[in-house]
Amino acid sequence: MCGIVGYTGKSGVGKVLLKGLKRLEYRGYDSAGVAVVQNDGIYLQKKKGMIKDLEPITIPSGNTGIGHTRWATHGKPSDENAHPFKGCSGEFAIVHNGIIDNFITIKEELIEKGHEFSSETDSEILVHLIEEYHEGNLLQTMGEVIKKLRGSYAVCAVQRDSDRIVVARNQSPLVIGIGVEENLVASDIPAILDHTNEVKYLEDGDIAELTPSRIRIWDRKGVPVERETVEIDWTHEDAEKSGYEHYMLKEIYEQPKAIHDSLLGRLVEFDDVDFNSYDTRHIRLISCGTSYHAALVGKYIIEELAAIPCTTDLASEYRYSSPSDLTPFTILISQSGETADTIAAAREAKQRGCKTLAITNVMNSSITREVDEVIYTQAGPEIGVAATKTFTTQLIVLYLIAMELGLNNKRLLRENVQEYRDELRRLPRHVKVLLDQSDYIRDVCDKLVTAEDIFFVGRNINYPVALEGALKLKEIAYIHSAGYPAGELKHGPFALLTERTPVVSILVKDHTFEKMLGNIGEIAARGSPIISVGDEDRELEKLSDDMIVIPSVPPLFSPILVNVVLQLMAYHTARKRGCSIDKPRNLAKSVTVE
Numbered sequence: 001m002c003g004i005v006g007y008t009g010k011s012g013v014g015k016v017l018l019k020g021l022k023r024l025e026y027r028g029y030d031s032a033g034v035a036v037v038q039n040d041g042i043y044l045q046k047k048k049g050m051i052k053d054l055e056p057i058t059i060p061s062g063n064t065g066i067g068h069t070r071w072a073t074h075g076k077p078s079d080e081n082a083h084p085f086k087g088c089s090g091e092f093a094i095v096h097n098g099i100i101d102n103f104i105t106i107k108e109e110l111i112e113k114g115h116e117f118s119s120e121t122d123s124e125i126l127v128h129l130i131e132e133y134h135e136g137n138l139l140q141t142m143g144e145v146i147k148k149l150r151g152s153y154a155v156c157a158v159q160r161d162s163d164r165i166v167v168a169r170n171q172s173p174l175v176i177g178i179g180v181e182e183n184l185v186a187s188d189i190p191a192i193l194d195h196t197n198e199v200k201y202l203e204d205g206d207i208a209e210l211t212p213s214r215i216r217i218w219d220r221k222g223v224p225v226e227r228e229t230v231e232i233d234w235t236h237e238d239a240e241k242s243g244y245e246h247y248m249l250k251e252i253y254e255q256p257k258a259i260h261d262s263l264l265g266r267l268v269e270f271d272d273v274d275f276n277s278y279d280t281r282h283i284r285l286i287s288c289g290t291s292y293h294a295a296l297v298g299k300y301i302i303e304e305l306a307a308i309p310c311t312t313d314l315a316s317e318y319r320y321s322s323p324s325d326l327t328p329f330t331i332l333i334s335q336s337g338e339t340a341d342t343i344a345a346a347r348e349a350k351q352r353g354c355k356t357l358a359i360t361n362v363m364n365s366s367i368t369r370e371v372d373e374v375i376y377t378q379a380g381p382e383i384g385v386a387a388t389k390t391f392t393t394q395l396i397v398l399y400l401i402a403m404e405l406g407l408n409n410k411r412l413l414r415e416n417v418q419e420y421r422d423e424l425r426r427l428p429r430h431v432k433v434l435l436d437q438s439d440y441i442r443d444v445c446d447k448l449v450t451a452e453d454i455f456f457v458g459r460n461i462n463y464p465v466a467l468e469g470a471l472k473l474k475e476i477a478y479i480h481s482a483g484y485p486a487g488e489l490k491h492g493p494f495a496l497l498t499e500r501t502p503v504v505s506i507l508v509k510d511h512t513f514e515k516m517l518g519n520i521g522e523i524a525a526r527g528s529p530i531i532s533v534g535d536e537d538r539e540l541e542k543l544s545d546d547m548i549v550i551p552s553v554p555p556l557f558s559p560i561l562v563n564v565v566l567q568l569m570a571y572h573t574a575r576k577r578g579c580s581i582d583k584p585r586n587l588a589k590s591v592t593v594e
């Protein structure tokens with residue numbers, strides 16, 4: 001989950017590394033550090049805390065260096081456990097992302113040979129292995145070192161008095177940025193966008209060498225290979241806050257564009273995947289966190305529009321489920337495409353003989369190598385740890401898939417699809433209307449700021465939206481909250497309702513509306529403050545303490561609009577509570593450990 005950046009060139013390595021690391025901080029923020037190559041050694045600066053805690057630092061001038069921002073796995077966050085690591089001689093330095101499964105055995109062997117370790121991390125073995133095997137050529141040494149490793153790694157190594165960066169990857173992302181008289185390497189694209197939009201993605205088993213003027217790559221057999229040069233259409237402005245106080249707020253406000261971009265070229269004909277060539281009698285949707293909530297909404301959408309039964313699984317559970325229930329078509333949803341559990345689930349699904357499709361936001365991310373087909377959401381980079389615009393665009397893709405499947409199996413006629421497409425086309429405008437209500441939503445949040453428990457309730461397609469609203473509030477405002485199907489409260493959680501337990505209720509005018517009104521009445525009778533989000537209704541307004549009305553859309557499309565309101569609620573509540581909105585405690589954007 002850590003962020004890595006490496007630079008070789010003449011643009012002032014210190015600044016490039018610090019800027020790159022700031023762009024990667026969403027990958028982990030419990031410690032950070034940089035190593036800069038000098039003629040007589042390697043300058044190292046590292047510290048527990050965020051990148052800003054490294055500053056002000058005076059990094060000596062130099063042309064080549066590596067940097068790291070950490071999310072602790074082995075060893076607590078501390079100055080000692082921060083990357084980069086230098087070995088005993090001080091000639092080399094490394095940064096690493098991933099987990100070396102057999103590090104204990106290797107560490108014991110190295111200690112026996114006289115190596116002295118300064119940290120509790122698995123990563124530090126890498127620099128000692130380099131020292132142990134080095135016979136004059138860092139590139140060859142890296143080849144020897146990775147033969148010893150079991151586990152996942154993206155590793156970058158530098159050497160005293162050399163402008164080379166030698167890197168290797170296995171199951172952890174690493175991308176090379178091609179510059180002019182400079183080259184870069186990073187775990188993620190945002191770190192290199194200031195310098196270039198041309199990249200090469202490394203494959204598992206690859207080793208590469210970068211100098212300012214040359215990039216060379218070898219595959220796992222040691223054969224020189226050319227990896228395709230890919231042009232990235234993200235800009236460096238996409239990766240900046242652009243005047244917003246937080247990335248999360250910027251990303252919430254980017255949703256009209258993200259929806260528009262994800263629909264672009266897909267509304268007349270959606271031909272990203274030819275579903276006719278797959279057995280889609282039953283569909284399984286697998287993912288984690290917010291992407292799992294998108295899967296849950298997706299189940300309602302596909303069952304409604306295509307009448308195809310869907311099963312949903314959390315990726316971390318699917319892997320251990322019985323393989324007896326064979327579903328021929330499996331959709332994996334992951335914003336980052338790097339979530340370890342979802343990638344493992346993709347492999348498991350293939351193993352079970354399923355056809356697999358990934359919905360992801362990150363081009364060439366690891367999951368794209370594991371599946372038969374990929375559909376990209378076009379949300380642009382999402383830096384805030386809380387997923388917002390990517391959830392919305394995942395739903396957009398699920399609507400498109402469902403319509404295509406509905407057309408294929410004749411559940412839908414062309415004219416129905418046309419109507420739905422028109423609804424999709426109107427969504428950016430509706431979202432803007434809600435964004436304009438941000439100040440009102442902020443005021444409503446006064447009721448949530450001091451609460452210790454909050455319930456989110458909904459029914460049918462808005463039940464998963466209740467789950468998502470509760471997750472967002474937990475994640476960034478640190479308030480315990482639970483999402484429930486409204487009909488379930490009376491089966492237990494009612495015991496928790498008091499006048500200090502606000503309930504956010506989602507009511508849209510579908511076939512559950514009347515039942516929901518009944519449920520809200522029961523909650524109101526227990527004295528809980530009720531904040532309602534949904535379609536305009538007199539009766540509902542009377543029952544609610546506050547009411548946030550969404551633009552009128554068919555209930556099937558309401559999750560996108562309701563969720564925008566819940567995102568703003570979580571944001572404003574977290575802000576009023578003074579929480580670290582973009583980097584909530586203990587979390588990281590992509591969860592690459594199982």
Ligand code: M6R
Pocket residue numbers: 288289290291292333334335336337338339342385386387388472475589590591
């Ligand atoms: O990158 P992914 O979509 O696979 O990530 C899955 C979850 O880790 C992610 O959605 C997480 O729950 C979000 N931070 C929630 O806002």
